[in-house]
Amino acid sequence: MINFLFLVTLLIYLAASIFQTLSLAISSRSEAVVIRPTIERIAFWGTGIGFAFLSLFITLWWLTQGHFPMTHWTDSTAFFAWAITLIYLIIVRLTHLRALGSFVMPVAFIAILISYSFATHTAALPKPLQNYWLLAHTTLIFLAYAAFIAAFGFGLMYLMTERKIRRKTDALLDNLLPSLGTSDGLGYRCTILGVILLTMGVIVGSLWTQYIRDVPWRWLDAKVISTLVTWFIYVAQIGLRQFWGWHGRRAAYTAIIGFVAVLCTYVGVDLFLDSMHTYR
Amino acid sequence: MNQIVSIGTSHHVAPIEFREKLAFSEAQIVESLQHFRESDQVQEAVILSTCNRVEVYAVANAVRNAEAAAKILAEFLSHYHQISAESLKKWTYLHHNLETIRHLFRVTTSLDSMVVGESQILGQVKAAYDASREASGVGTILNRLFTKAFSVGKRIRSETTIAAGAVSISYAAVELAKKIFNTLEGKTVAIVGAGEMSELTAKHLVANGVSNVIVANRTYERAVKIAEKFNGTPVAYDSDLGFLIDADIVISSTDAPDYLIKRRPLADIMRKRKHRYMFLIDIAVPRDIEPDVSKIDHAFLYNIDDLEAVVASNLKDRQQEATRAEQIVTEEAKRFYDQLQIFQVNPTIKALHQQFREIADTELQACVYKTTLSDQQEAAIASMTQAIVKKLLHHPMQNLRCAVNDGDADHGQYVQALQELFALDVTDDNSDM
Numbered sequence: 001m002i003n004f005l006f007l008v009t010l011l012i013y014l015a016a017s018i019f020q021t022l023s024l025a026i027s028s029r030s031e032a033v034v035i036r037p038t039i040e041r042i043a044f045w046g047t048g049i050g051f052a053f054l055s056l057f058i059t060l061w062w063l064t065q066g067h068f069p070m071t072h073w074t075d076s077t078a079f080f081a082w083a084i085t086l087i088y089l090i091i092v093r094l095t096h097l098r099a100l101g102s103f104v105m106p107v108a109f110i111a112i113l114i115s116y117s118f119a120t121h122t123a124a125l126p127k128p129l130q131n132y133w134l135l136a137h138t139t140l141i142f143l144a145y146a147a148f149i150a151a152f153g154f155g156l157m158y159l160m161t162e163r164k165i166r167r168k169t170d171a172l173l174d175n176l177l178p179s180l181g182t183s184d185g186l187g188y189r190c191t192i193l194g195v196i197l198l199t200m201g202v203i204v205g206s207l208w209t210q211y212i213r214d215v216p217w218r219w220l221d222a223k224v225i226s227t228l229v230t231w232f233i234y235v236a237q238i239g240l241r242q243f244w245g246w247h248g249r250r251a252a253y254t255a256i257i258g259f260v261a262v263l264c265t266y267v268g269v270d271l272f273l274d275s276m277h278t279y280r
Numbered sequence: 281m282n283q284i285v286s287i288g289t290s291h292h293v294a295p296i297e298f299r300e301k302l303a304f305s306e307a308q309i310v311e312s313l314q315h316f317r318e319s320d321q322v323q324e325a326v327i328l329s330t331c332n333r334v335e336v337y338a339v340a341n342a343v344r345n346a347e348a349a350a351k352i353l354a355e356f357l358s359h360y361h362q363i364s365a366e367s368l369k370k371w372t373y374l375h376h377n378l379e380t381i382r383h384l385f386r387v388t389t390s391l392d393s394m395v396v397g398e399s400q401i402l403g404q405v406k407a408a409y410d411a412s413r414e415a416s417g418v419g420t421i422l423n424r425l426f427t428k429a430f431s432v433g434k435r436i437r438s439e440t441t442i443a444a445g446a447v448s449i450s451y452a453a454v455e456l457a458k459k460i461f462n463t464l465e466g467k468t469v470a471i472v473g474a475g476e477m478s479e480l481t482a483k484h485l486v487a488n489g490v491s492n493v494i495v496a497n498r499t500y501e502r503a504v505k506i507a508e509k510f511n512g513t514p515v516a517y518d519s520d521l522g523f524l525i526d527a528d529i530v531i532s533s534t535d536a537p538d539y540l541i542k543r544r545p546l547a548d549i550m551r552k553r554k555h556r557y558m559f560l561i562d563i564a565v566p567r568d569i570e571p572d573v574s575k576i577d578h579a580f581l582y583n584i585d586d587l588e589a590v591v592a593s594n595l596k597d598r599q600q601e602a603t604r605a606e607q608i609v610t611e612e613a614k615r616f617y618d619q620l621q622i623f624q625v626n627p628t629i630k631a632l633h634q635q636f637r638e639i640a641d642t643e644l645q646a647c648v649y650k651t652t653l654s655d656q657q658e659a660a661i662a663s664m665t666q667a668i669v670k671k672l673l674h675h676p677m678q679n680l681r682c683a684v685n686d687g688d689a690d691h692g693q694y695v696q697a698l699q700e701l702f703a704l705d706v707t708d709d710n711s712d713m
Contacts, residue, residue: 034439165459166574168586180557181462245554248578 002060006078009053010109010116013081016046016101017109024102024176036176044098047105051085054112058082068135077115080142080266081108087146087190095186099176103153133208140201141227147194148234148255148262154187155255162249184248187255188241195234202227226265233258282323282421282624283349286380287357287372288335291394294371302361302372304329306411312360313417321352324419326426328387328408330401332394337384339421346376381425381620382613388429389436389605390443396602397442402433421620432612439608442601445594450481452590453561453582454488457529460559460580464489470527472496472517472541473534474506477563481531482510496523498534521545525553530560532568543572550576561587621684621691628695629677631704636673640665 020043026036058078061069069075088104091097161177177183237254240246246254289302304312309327316322316338324339336357340349358368375383386392388405409426412418418426437443446452461467467490471478474497482493493512497503503514515523521541524530534540541560550558555578562569562583574581582590644665648658676698683691699706 161459165456165580168582168589179458179462180460185462245556248555248557250577 002057002064005053005060006057006116009050009057010112012046012050012053013105013109013112016043016050017105019043019046020101020105024099026176040098043101043105044092047085047101048089051082051089054078054082054085068138070134070138072118074115074118076138077111077118079138080145081111081115083139083142083146084108084111084149087143087150091150091186091190097178097182097186099157099178100150100153103156104149107149133204133211137201137204137208140197140204144194144197144201145262145266147190147197148230148258151187151190151194151255152259154183154190155252155259158183158187158248158252180248184251187251188238188247191234191237191251191255191258195231195238198227198231198234202231223265226261226268230258230261230265233261282339282341283343283346284337284339284377284380284421284425284620285346285349285353286335286337286375286383287350287353288328288333288375288383289372290333290335290392292392293373298367298371299332299334301363302334302357304334308360309408309411310415312356313412313415315356316417322349324422325417326408326412326422328405330404333387333392335387337380337422337425339419350374350376378613378617381617382609384425384429385432385609385613386606388433389609390433391602391605391609395447397444397447397598399443402430406430424620424623425616428612428616432609435612436605436608440601440605442598442605445597447591447594447598449477449563449584449587449591450484452587452594453481453531454484456580456582456590457485457490457559458488460557461528466491467528468492468494468526469529469531470494470496470524471506471510471512472530472532472568473536473564474502475533475563478531478533478561479506479509481561481563485529486510490529492526494523494527519545521549524549524558528556528558530558530569532560532562533564534568535564536568537566539568539570541569541573543570543576546573546579547576550579563587618685622681625680625684625691625695627706628698628704629680631706632677632698632702633669633673635702635704636669637666640669 019039023036023039023043026039058069061075061078065075070079084104085108088101088108091100157177158180161180161183164177165180178186233254237246237251237258240254241251289299291299294302304327309329312327313325316325321342322338322340326337328335328337336353338349338353340352343349343352354365354368354372354374357363357372358365383392384405388402390396390398390401393401405426409418409422412422446455457464457467464485469482469485469490469492471482471493482490486493493507493510494515495503495507495510495512496515496517497506498517500514500516503516506512507514517523517540519540524541524546530541532541558579560569560573560579560581562581565584567583569581569583571581571583573579644662647661653661680691680694680698683694698704
């Protein structure tokens with residue numbers, strides 16, 4: 001039953017990602033006015049329904065596990081996708097910029113796909129970790145990741161728009177993507193949000209180790225170091241922007257580098273290095 | 281039957297010398313509508329008179345056919361404006377019924393305009409319609425026709441992009457600026473040199489939110505003079521480009537033989553302004569801005585050719601869209617015409633039904649009065665009479681509706697025959713429709 005629900009969620013996310021990408025692929029203005037509204041509507045409703053299904057799945061999974069599911073890749077990637085969609089939906093609510101979905105929804109879909117491929121796996125969570133610290137710590141971190149992925153999406157939007165403006169002839173033919181200033185500004189806000197959430201997540205994580213005495217805080221933990229590198233990249237970006245005018249194109253590139261850092265922290269460390277954070 | 285006709289002239293068929301002779305002033309429109317009302321030849325009329333076209337739309341019902349109705353309009357114009365019948369014939373077009381509807385839809389949706397997609401004409405048609413309504417020149421049919429024309433206009437605007445995309449250089453510049461900046465509010469435009477085009481572009485930018493204007497010129501007096509027009513700040517030109525430090529948009533159109541804005545000094549300026557976006561528009565020939573400037577981060581350079589290419593691609597796009605819009609117009613005109621036909625035979629159908637039903641009711645009452653019937657029997661007879669009425673009318677009505685739907689021109693004669701044969705009193709009151 002729960003597996004079937006998950007399969008449905010997966011398929012809805014697949015459809016939503018395809019339609020989100022399609023809406024971006026439409027480049028001529030006449031197509032844009034005729035079919036894009038339909039495609040966008042399907043994509044957006046798909047996203048909303050997918051999100052509802054995913055929330056339901058996570059809740060049911062939580063209930064069957066008896067604790068906040070964050071032990072295995074299944075749990076973590078599903079939650080990752082959930083966080084990405086949540087941040088995306090909030091941004092759409094605030095800015096009406098659905099185009100962002102074309103960049104973040106495929107990421108969410110891939111996360112769910114990974115999750116689904118591990119779907120039957122569960123792992124026992126050690127007793128000392130079963131508490132609200134885990135919930136707070138991981139939620140904050142994943143929302144931070146999601147905000148960074150949104151910033152990455154805005155970065156790509158910026159670069160696409162800039163390329164169009166420099167190519168000149170078709171600069172005005174498409175009105176899907178917002179102005180350079182808008183992409184840049186929203187990307188920056190997402191970055192700030194991400195940094196705040198990540199900082200809070202790290203603080204909660206370190207307090208947590210203080211709280212449970214028998215898990216010693218290890219500075220040399222691969223995940224901790226990698227997270228701090230990621231944190232530093234984004235903080236540096238904010239600083240450079242404030243003091244040297246590093247916005248626009250440079251900010252877009254930094255958002256992409258940051259995205260790679262996030263992926264390395266999230267996936268890479270687990271696969272190649274040993275860490276107390278490893279998902280089994 | 282009602283005939284919808286129009287006579288008109290436009291920039292497509294007639295030179296300005298003729299159009300101005302045919303033009304109506306507001307007072308003349310009122311006077312003409314009054315004339316129509318009194319003459320009793322034309323029941324409804326709308327007169328549209330703009331600088332590009334003069335058109336009269338009318339409904340006449342006391343005529344044999346559309347040609348006769350059109351003749352009334354032609355004679356009126358010829359008489360009113362003292363124009364010979366020959367030149368009227370040469371420079372005007374006549375439309376009947378379906379063609380009139382299609383023409384009005386094309387006019388309202390700007391498909392017949394000089395620049396396809398322009399928005400002015402819709403307002404002009406609305407004004408003409410309102411003027412006629414105030415002068416009680418509009419009845420049921422033109423009321424429906426014009427209301428439909430406006431909704432077709434709306435549909436075309438939402439389903440096609442004939443009105444999208446700048447088709448002039450100055451508007452293209454504004455749209456490009458909007459692609460770069462989050463908002464134009466609070467932005468500063470610098471005009472370097474002088475010229476009609478640059479001032480027009482600056483004017484559009486200001487109208488779209490740009491708040492500061494800087495005017496740079498080699499001669500300071502000249503700068504002061506232009507700055508006055510925009511309530512702007514005059515500055516003296518210097519080759520270090522220091523005056524550009526606050527400029528978000530630069531419009532350059534000097535007659536200088538060499539580049540005025542070069543890459544190296546501009547790169548310094550960009551650094552000083554913390555790489556805030558700068559949109560540079562070079563409309564001078566020979567060019568004022570070194571092309572390499574576009575290699576600077578966040579500096580976007582468009583020269584006159586680039587802008588013209590943008591405009592050309594927008595025009596091409598509008599042209600493609602116009603084909604689609606034409607299809608919609610044709611389809612809507614046909615549908616409206618069919619509805620109108622049904623709408624016009626409806627009173628006759630209604631009257632015929634009513635007559636039959638009344639006869640049946642009277643006879644039923646007489647029958648019930650004479651005999652003693654149980655309630656059940658009475659009900660049975662009542663429903664039988666209703667069924668007979670329905671069945672008797674079934675074929676004639678179906679065939680009449682078919683004739684209307686097939687666009688059969690004879691249906692007018694059918695209607696007339698029905699009215700005469702059954703002595704129907706059909707008032708032209710269509711208010712229930």
